[in-house]
Amino acid sequence: MAPAASSSKLLVFLYDLGRPTHLLSLAAVYVAYRIIHRLILWPRYLSPLRHVPTPPYGGLIMGHSTKIINSESGIPQREWVKEYGPVVRLVGFFGSERLIFVHPEPLHQILAKDWLEYPRPEYLKHILGIVAGYGLLTVTGMEHRLMRRAMNPAFSIPNLTSQIHMYYDSIDGLIKILNDEIEAQANPADGKRIRVYEWMSKATLDIICETAFGYKADSLHNPENELAVAYENLLSLQTGLNIAKLLLLMLVPGMPRLLNTEWAYRHRHWFGLTNLTKQVTTLIDSMHTIKAVSVRLLSEKMNDSIALSDIEAKRDIMSLLVRARKADLEKDSTAYAMSDKAMVDQVLTFLGAGHETTASGLTWTLWLLANDRESQQKLREEATQVLNQDTHPDYRTLKELQWLDCVVMESLRVLPPVPMTIRTSTKSDYIGGVFAPKGTTFYIPIRVVNTYKGIWGEDAEEFRPSRWLNLPKEYHSNYSMLSFIAGPHGCIGKTMAIMEMKAVLLHLVANFTFEPAYEGQVTQPAAAITMKPTDGMPLLVKRVIR
Secondary structure (H helix, E strand, O other): HHHHHHHHHHHHHHHHHHHHHHHHHHHHHHHHHHHHHHHHHHHHHOOOOOOOOOOOEEOOEEOHHHHHOOOOOHHHHHHHHHHHHHHHEEEHHHHEEEEEEEHHHHHHHHHOOOHHHOOHHHHHHHHHHHHHHOOOOOHHHHHHHHHHHHHHHHHHHHHHHHHHHHHHHHHHHHHHHHHHHHHOOOOOHHHHHEHHHHHHHHHHHHHHHHHOOOOOOOOOOOOOOOOHHHHHHHOOOOHHHHHHHHHHHHHHOOOOHHHHHHHHHHHHHHHHHHOOOHHHHHHHHHHHHHHHHHHHHHHHHHHHHHHOOOOOOOOOHHHHHHHHHHHHHHHOOOOOOHHHHHHHHHHHHHHHHHOHHHHHHHHHHHHHHHHHHHHHHHHHHHHHHHHOOOOOOOHHHHHHOHHHHHHHHHHHOOOOOOOOOOEEOOOOOOOOOOOEEEOEEEEHHHHHOOOOOOOOOOOOOOOHHHHOOOOOOOOOOOOOOOOOOOOOHHHOOOOHHOOOOOHHHHHHHHHHHEEOOOOOOOOOOOHHHHHHEEEEEEEEEOOOOO
């Protein structure tokens, strides 16, 4: 009888267990366990990374993310590296872990030596893809190799040399506008407080449109230009909170693809119904306009490649790419060639990566010079001497200006336009002496690396252009300054961006002095994809008296 009784009790137990209320209780227990495991057990007691130096965890759900989002970009990470050393573990949203390295060896392994094993995480690819196209910035592996190989000739020194003259219409227009702004004051000699970021953004948009596509945006004089308006709206979304919201959306299965559809554009007003997604309406609207312009530009370039001879052909980057693709296919129909969609994505990438970053770089340079009158005056003397001989100096002249080079490189070091990037591992391996299991996320802290005292010395965080005349022996040419990243994913437009900054800065400093807008002025970079100033960077701008 005992076995029968036991079986009966077991059946009753299983029957009771199958009741909906009991199933819900079991599900609740399981979910609670998974949450506790993820938030407490794993990061504190079970993770193979738990022995890596880690700052105090902070909030249970947000971890270190709250401090990062609410602070100036890169500053919490820099303070943690100072306190805990060159390898630091961070615990972010819902127990997610990230590793920080600042020494050249692990950075070389992640960014160059084994770069195929350390791609950008999918959510970051989609964020970048939505705002800058799924072009060279987001692809990886063999596709990236072939795409970069196809694009390299367009960014060669001979081509960049032939493009320098394209900068000067926009630069001359910028100088005249600032002069007119000051002249309109009751007392022009006192100068004017001007939010310089707005004008740097317009000038660099005009330059990138001209050099990359032969397109006259003229946003300096036409603020209603469709491309200028779309980018102004898009850049207004760059806050830490908005990026965090977009990140959450990118984690929703199918959301990245949905946001890129015509359906999403037609129903974009629906996204404005919730606080979480209301910024998506602006995002979709802006990107739809930018893509429409991109498609139109590509069509024009393809028509030009047929109609124009090599002598008549335009020298903008997109024209060069279209003609190169046409020539390659005529030579070998099986050769790699970017599709029309890939070409459109390159237009978006040029605009997204080549406009706002340069505008931010120039703005921060003016801020640093406004607070270092000696360096500013030294640059003015160098600039005046050159411009007295040629108001539109060529590539070689710009390249050989020593103090201009020191100022630009030091500004990009101290306040890099892109303060960080992220990689994730597709295999388990030892990096910098730390075992990193497959799936580990690596936070590449560009601003921290650029100002790491172990390489740059005790004054690493200070703006001192003269350091570039005598670099420290610990300096590594690729991994001690990551403003343009390094390795195969390093910025293809690095030289172009530097030359553009030099040309604009040379004329600005020769014509104007820049001072803080008011005594005790403090400015803060946005904690977003790029480090643009949150206040538009007001500076007191005065004309140079000759």
